[in-house]
Amino acid sequence: MEEMNAVEVWKRILKILKWNINETDYNSWMLNVKPIDLTEDKLILEVDNKFIKDRIESKFKEKIIEILNEILILKGYKDLEFRIKENEDNKLFFQKEEEPIKQEKKESKQSKQYKIQQNLFSKGYYNLNDKYLFNNFIVGKSNEFAHAASEAVANAPGKVYNPLFIYGGVGLGKTHLMHAIGNSVLKNNSNKKVYYCSSEQFTNDLINSLKNDKMMEFRSKYRKLDLLLIDDIQFIAGKDSTQEEFFHTFNELHQAGKQIVLSSDRPPKEIDNVEKRLVSRFEWGLIADIQQPDYETRVAILSKKAEMENIKISKEVLEFIAETINSNIRELEGNLNRIVAKASILKKEINIDLVKDVFYDVVKRNNKVVNKDKIIKVVSEYYEISIEDMISSKRKKDIAKSRQVAMYLLRDILSESFSAIGGIFGGKDHTTVMHSVSKIEKDMKENKYFEKDIMSLKEKILNNSN
Incomplete structure (x- = not known):
């Protein structure tokens, strides 16, 4: 992979992030973030003020870190740092809130956000997304x-x-x-x-x-x-x-x-x-x-989404998505986004083969029940490690390996977040889970026999569910 700078990495992050958060949040918080630098261990971003910084850190930081490390998976784990843009407006605005701290009790974050929300409202901020028409x-x-x-x-x-x-x-x-x-x-x-x-x-x-x-x-x-x-x-x-x-x-x-x-x-x-x-x-x-959209409506929704986003995609692909995903609009668009994201990252054309690859787990799971308990049970039986040991903090090599495999499969099959997976395994930090998933992916690339083992496990989980 050729070296990317901060701007290029942030553009890729935005492209994927746009499909993983709602449009209101994306337009409100992400469009004015400026990439500053990409160092050996972190991506540095600049935002206009402390309010925006606090909001993004509390609501989106984990997701951005997750995408960042997926993009730069071979470059080692990277963190995220936010810096506040230096300007007179920021100094004046935040001084008004922070100066009384020296004399009185520190004003709470909620109180500051309340003031900002009131200020925005008085200026005609009505919280509407102008893309929803x-x-x-x-x-x-x-x-x-x-x-x-x-x-x-x-x-x-x-x-x-x-x-x-x-x-x-x-x-x-x-x-x-x-x-x-x-x-x-x-x-x-x-x-x-x-x-x-x-x-x-x-x-x-x-x-x-x-x-x-x-x-x-x-x-x-x-x-x-x-x-x-x-x-x-x-x-x-x-x-x-x-x-x-x-x-x-x-x-x-x-x-x-x-x-x-x-x-x-x-x-x-x-x-x-x-x-x-x-x-x-x-x-x-x-x-x-x-109600849930019928087939014709699902195809029309996907066609409109592709048109609005300037996505080059064939009718065959749209119909395949509509046939496979029959639940709701969000899932329809989310899966279209998964396809576009994979095509973008791999720099491949969107065709039916790519879509089938992305939908592998969806197609296999159709009319079957796959959940976290099923995945953990199958891995436990395969490695002959008790579920109790697998979800414990024991570091014995065979136990740790089975735990990493289970984490990888939870991520791969169910698309669970790193934090959710960490919660399953005794509240482990999302970075620990991220490293475990990366290690299994690396081992699969380096060891074809191990890759076959993982694929066999995946087949067993998907095909034996009922």
Whole structure:
């Protein structure tokens, strides 16, 4: 592999990262990161301020490190370092927050983030992804009712279907429709106050407001909106204070003729631990469900995604993906991303052979049950090592080897994260797992007999599942 500099490595990371996190996060946090240097042991990135640095480190650092080390797998383990861009705005902004530390108690990170969020909102930051529009939403039998209802609400907010309650499984397009409603309303009238958030964000905002004695500002923020869109409303279940505050927010907006749009993974009556008065209000307007897309819709979704991303891919490949993946849009697009990522890394053309190689485990697992327990059991039996020893911290050579093989297969077959695999094996650090997986891959390249053993194990796991 030819040597790559920091810019080239970061470009590759972005290309893969774009397919592993949602578009809102990607556009909000990744596009302004600047690669500075690639040293022997780390990639150095520059960000605009401490808020962005903290956000990326807490939410995305592990994933970026994982991709970085997959790209530079033969170059030894590399870490990640973030530096804050030096400029006067940053100095002034953060001095205002940090100067009182010398005289008073240190202000919490949550408190600082709260201030920033309030500042962004006052400037018209409505948390909408402008890529989610009605004209790039693929309509099929599974979602046509929810789509039509969403368009009706966008064309006459507060006049019809209030609230609009959209429910369905993960990755079926609920969030896309919610953003499309918000974007459409703002396009028709840019003076409208529109805000999209998850129920978790609503709860966190409430907690921060209570802590900082800012409830007047909180209520002003949410109750003066023309359109409030809250995703995953089911997560307010069991949160009494959140339900109480949302109840009054709902009433205020509804009585003022303002539009409310909610999404959930289930219909209102099936959400447990939510007050009946709230469930009743969820049902005041229109309830629209989204089902899993049929074959024709799946092909259309993939075609649209390929067109938007300028991906050169044949109809044969798209149809093969649509036939193989029949669950949800997120998984469809995720697997298309896996194919594009592999083609990009290997610098190969996307064809049916490459796709079949990427989908090897998916095809083999079709109608079979493969889980972590099955993989660990098969490896345990193969090496004649007890499961108890395998998941322990014992370092005896044969035990360590079987443990590394199990880690590799969990990663290869189930695409488990390094952290998740570490949790299975007694809470081992993700870097330990990363090294173990890399070692097995290296041993397979150097020893064809060992590679055959691993392939035999993989076949046994995939073919004997039922």
